[in-house]
Amino acid sequence: MLNYTTSEENYIKSIYHLQKDSDTVNTNSLAAEMQTSAASVTDMLKKLKNKKLLQYERYRGFKLNETGKKVALGVVRKHRLWEYFLVEKLGFDWDKVHPIAEELEHISSDELIKRLEHFLGSPSFDPHGDPIPDRNGKIPVIKQLCLSVVPLKHSVTVSSVANQTPQMLEMLKHYHIGIGTTIIVTRHFEFDGSLEIKILRQPSCILSEQVAKNVFVHYDQ
Amino acid sequence: MLNYTTSEENYIKSIYHLQKDSDTVNTNSLAAEMQTSAASVTDMLKKLKNKKLLQYERYRGFKLNETGKKVALGVVRKHRLWEYFLVEKLGFDWDKVHPIAEELEHISSDELIKRLEHFLGSPSFDPHGDPIPDRNGKIPVIKQLCLSVVPLKHSVTVSSVANQTPQMLEMLKHYHIGIGTTIIVTRHFEFDGSLEIKILRQPSCILSEQVAKNVFVHYDQ
DNA sequence: TATTTTTTTTAGATTTGTCTAAATTTATTT
DNA sequence: AAATAAATTTAGACAAATCTAAAAAAAATA
Numbered sequence: 001m002l003n004y005t006t007s008e009e010n011y012i013k014s015i016y017h018l019q020k021d022s023d024t025v026n027t028n029s030l031a032a033e034m035q036t037s038a039a040s041v042t043d044m045l046k047k048l049k050n051k052k053l054l055q056y057e058r059y060r061g062f063k064l065n066e067t068g069k070k071v072a073l074g075v076v077r078k079h080r081l082w083e084y085f086l087v088e089k090l091g092f093d094w095d096k097v098h099p100i101a102e103e104l105e106h107i108s109s110d111e112l113i114k115r116l117e118h119f120l121g122s123p124s125f126d127p128h129g130d131p132i133p134d135r136n137g138k139i140p141v142i143k144q145l146c147l148s149v150v151p152l153k154h155s156v157t158v159s160s161v162a163n164q165t166p167q168m169l170e171m172l173k174h175y176h177i178g179i180g181t182t183i184i185v186t187r188h189f190e191f192d193g194s195l196e197i198k199i200l201r202q203p204s205c206i207l208s209e210q211v212a213k214n215v216f217v218h219y220d221q
Numbered sequence: 222m223l224n225y226t227t228s229e230e231n232y233i234k235s236i237y238h239l240q241k242d243s244d245t246v247n248t249n250s251l252a253a254e255m256q257t258s259a260a261s262v263t264d265m266l267k268k269l270k271n272k273k274l275l276q277y278e279r280y281r282g283f284k285l286n287e288t289g290k291k292v293a294l295g296v297v298r299k300h301r302l303w304e305y306f307l308v309e310k311l312g313f314d315w316d317k318v319h320p321i322a323e324e325l326e327h328i329s330s331d332e333l334i335k336r337l338e339h340f341l342g343s344p345s346f347d348p349h350g351d352p353i354p355d356r357n358g359k360i361p362v363i364k365q366l367c368l369s370v371v372p373l374k375h376s377v378t379v380s381s382v383a384n385q386t387p388q389m390l391e392m393l394k395h396y397h398i399g400i401g402t403t404i405i406v407t408r409h410f411e412f413d414g415s416l417e418i419k420i421l422r423q424p425s426c427i428l429s430e431q432v433a434k435n436v437f438v439h440y441d442q
Numbered sequence: 443t444a445t446t447t448t449t450t451t452t453a454g455a456t457t458t459g460t461c462t463a464a465a466t467t468t469a470t471t472t
Numbered sequence: 473a474a475a476t477a478a479a480t481t482t483a484g485a486c487a488a489a490t491c492t493a494a495a496a497a498a499a500a501t502a
Contacts, residue, residue, distance in 0.1 A: 005458080026479080027480055028478090028479065028480080036459095036460080037462080039460085039461070039462080039481075040459075040460055041480090042481055042482085043458095043459075044459080047458090047459095058480075059467055059479080059480060059481075090336040090340050091336060092332075092336065100328070100330045100332075103330075107324045108324065109321045109324075111317075111321075112311070112321050115313065226489090228490095248449070248450055249449065249450080258490080258492080259450065260450085260452080260491070261489075261490055261491075262450090263452085264488095264490080265489080268489095279450075279451065279497090280449080280450060280451080280497055443502100444501100445501080446499100446500080446501070446502085447499080448497105448498080448500080449498070449499080450495100450496080450497070451495080451496070451497085452493105452494085452496085454492090454494100455491075455492085456489100456491075457491100458488085458489090458490105460485100460487085461484100461487105462483105462484095463483090463485105464482085464483080464484100465480100465481080465482070465483090466479100466480080466481070467478105468479070469477080469479085470475100471475080471477085
């Protein structure tokens with residue numbers, strides 16, 4: 001596989017994330033996402049089109065082709081493996097690792113990533129619960145649902161968190177909730193949508209609907 | 222501390238290595254070291270002088286000042302910690318890690334390096350036996366001598382290897398010699414300068430003078 | 443010391459990625 | 473459908489890092 005510049009990789013990654021939500025992407029939303037000007041985006045689109053990484057007709061929006069998606073998945077893979085390393089091996093809090101992984105994801109060695117993955121035990125999900133694509137770009141899937149809609153008395157495990165701010169982290173730390181935590185919802189208060197939950201070896205506690213809406217879980221086997 | 226570009230850091234590091242041998246550095250030798258043109262070196266020298274990292278009078282050579290040396294030591298520190306990580310944690314052969322560490326050394330986070338160092342157990346020497354500067358730029362010293370001049374029957378430990386090519390690595394692997402290996406020189410053949418050595422749990426073997434001249438050791442306590 | 447050679451610097455281009463401002467195309471409203 | 477607004481692209485510029493070729497300075501040699 002060819003090598004791309006850090007800037008190209010960043011554009012490709014952002015397009016990839018945007019086109020998951022809305023099939024074709026437009027210039028302004030990419031400019032907003034990347035905090036740059038629409039003109040810069042247009043410039044880069046021409047380069048990426050020349051390198052055959054995306055479909056693009058001027059004024060008509062754009063989307064990554066298969067090659068482009070593979071490149072994007074490679075960058076996402078590296079980003080999430082490094083995040084896992086930073087949290088699990090170096091002990092960073094998960095809300096601190098993003099900017100560092102943004103740099104590490106552009107280190108080019110394939111052998112490095114192969115060995116890093118093995119060293120980490122081939123994790124399937126990063127510390128935020130986001131899936132880590134495998135070497136072929138395959139993304140592990142998991143049947144997730146929002147904690148706010150989980151039925152009472154079912155045992156579920158936290159698999160990801162939507163809002164990844166320091167404020168949310170602080171909140172979750174206080175409640176002893178992290179990726180992998182097992183939770184049972186014991187009551188649902190109609191009035192404000194808040195939940196009473198039970199975590200193993202913790203006293204019961206109440207979560208606001210706002211928090212619950214940002215926590216995603218899967219059913220335990 | 223300010224941030225510098227990857228290119229600036231690479232120039233600073235190369236100047237640092239060159240000025241260890243010859244107090245003041247000249248344009249052509251830096252150009253050769255960095256595999257670039259003398260004109261490019263002059264361009265960069267002006268930038269580094271503006272940023273107050275080196276003493277430089279045109280046509281008169283140049284050298285890093287104290288600020289420049291600190292920056293250089295920071296880069297060297299990062300390079301060697303990453304090399305240690307790549308060899309000790311990811312299982313790379315030591316002759317494969319240099320180009321990867323050349324990329325990793327430019328990752329900017331200080332917190333990352335602090336935690337990486339702690340994770341690695343604060344090593345003092347990298348896998349080639351080169352010293353790792355501490356957070357303040359202090360370089361651990363060790364009283365080294367060349368294996369070719371070690372007196373007979375003294376127990377010594379390999380601390381570094383001068384020639385770090387794949388060919389040398391292959392040779393040393395064959396003899397079961399690495400950084401940290403304990404060696405006793407049992408005979409010295411005047412004819413060709415070759416040595417008979419004994420390594421714990423290995424049969425005695427003969428090293429050519431050429432190999433011995435590239436191996437550095439220190440006396441055991 | 444005068445000449446030649448070597449080293450170093452300058453001058454002028456080039457590439458990559460960015461910018462602002464103006465022009466163009468598309469979309470939305472009267 | 474015409475006018476207006478919004479989105480997008482082009483034109484032209486700039487900074488960083490590089491290059492080649494020419495000029496200038498320093499060093500070596502005759």
